[in-house]
Amino acid sequence: MRIIAGSRKGARIFAPKGRETRPTGDRVREAAFNLIGPGFVEGAKVLDLFAGSGAMGLEALSRGASHATFVESDRDACRAINRNLDKLELEGATVLCQDALTALRADARIGTRYDLVLVDPPYRRFSSLQNALIQHLPEILAPGGLLLVETAAKEEPELPLEKRTSRRYGAARLTLFE
Numbered sequence: 001m002r003i004i005a006g007s008r009k010g011a012r013i014f015a016p017k018g019r020e021t022r023p024t025g026d027r028v029r030e031a032a033f034n035l036i037g038p039g040f041v042e043g044a045k046v047l048d049l050f051a052g053s054g055a056m057g058l059e060a061l062s063r064g065a066s067h068a069t070f071v072e073s074d075r076d077a078c079r080a081i082n083r084n085l086d087k088l089e090l091e092g093a094t095v096l097c098q099d100a101l102t103a104l105r106a107d108a109r110i111g112t113r114y115d116l117v118l119v120d121p122p123y124r125r126f127s128s129l130q131n132a133l134i135q136h137l138p139e140i141l142a143p144g145g146l147l148l149v150e151t152a153a154k155e156e157p158e159l160p161l162e163k164r165t166s167r168r169y170g171a172a173r174l175t176l177f178e
Contacts, residue, residue: 001013001015001025001026001053001055002026003035003058003059003062003082003088004026004029004030004059004146005030005033005059005061005062005063005086005088006059006061006062006063006064007043007048007063007064008061008062008088008090009061009062010051011043011088012061012099013053013054013055013058013084013087013088014080014083014084014087015052015053015055015080016052016053016074016076016077016079016080016130017031017076019072019110021106024052024056024120024150024172024175027170028123028150028170028171028172029056029059031167031174032056032118032148032150033059033060033063033174034176035048035164035167035174036146036148039097040115040116041060041063041064041065041144042063042064042065042066043064043066043083044060044064044065044066044112044114044115044116045065045066045067045115045116046060046061046065046067046068046069046114046116046117046118047069047071047107047111047116047117047118047140047144048060048068048069048070048116048117048118048120049072049100049104049117049118049119049121050071050073050078050100050119050120050121050122051070051071051073051079051081051095051104052074052079052120053074053080053084054070054072054077054080054081054084054085054095056092056118056120057069057070057103057118058081058084058085058090060116060118061088061090061092061093062088062090062141063074063172065092065116066092066115066134067092067093067094068091068092068093069094069096069101069103069114070093070094070095070096071096071098071103071176072095072096072097072100073097073098073099073100075097078095078097081095082095088120096101100121101129101132101133103138104133104136104137104140105136107136107140108135108136108139108140110171112140113140113141113142113145114140114141115140115142115144115145115146116145116146116147116148117137117140117141117146117147117148118148118150119133119137119147119148119149119150120132120149123152123155125156126151126152126155128155130158130159133159134159136161137158137159137161137163138158138159138161144178145178146164146176146177147161147174147176147177147178148174148175148177149157149174149175149176150173150174150175151172151173151175152171152172152173153168153169153171153172153173154171154173155173156173156175157175159177161177161178162177163175163176164176164178165178
């Protein structure tokens with residue numbers, strides 16, 4: 001895996017070992033940022049929920065995001081994110097090694113807002129998480145913000161936000177809400 005664009009373009013990144021984490025591939029990540037649009041990420045405050053290797057948030061930082069918060073419950077994945085941040089010498093990042101829903105509730109409670117929210121839970125868990133996500137995702141999205149959800153290609157996320165687009169890329173579906 002590598003960073004697709006920005007200040008760290010071409011840099012290889014670490015992924016956690018094992019089968020528990022499914023890193024978003026280069027092609028899907030490139031498609032995701034094309035959907036988000038050029039220039040939107042620059043200066044943005046980003047939340048990477050279910051961060052895994054951190055590839056999506058790292059890509060956002062490379063493209064000029066002012067800050068990225070990575071939320072991941074797996075300890076090995078958290079170590080991989082920290083290794084990637086050190087290797088790429090990226091600043092403006094917070095790594096929270098905790099349950100994504102716990103972090104989401106905490107942000108909603110204190111009024112934290114993000115310009116870009118990236119949600120990529122394990123595909124097999126999305127349908128069971130959707131109702132919990134619905135409760136807090138709209139609260140943490142800043143006015144004019146975007147929410148990108150990656151699911152299995154067959155799954156169509158439904159959230160109480162305006163859907164901008166939904167596209168399939170191999171085994172993945174990217175759905176962009178505003």
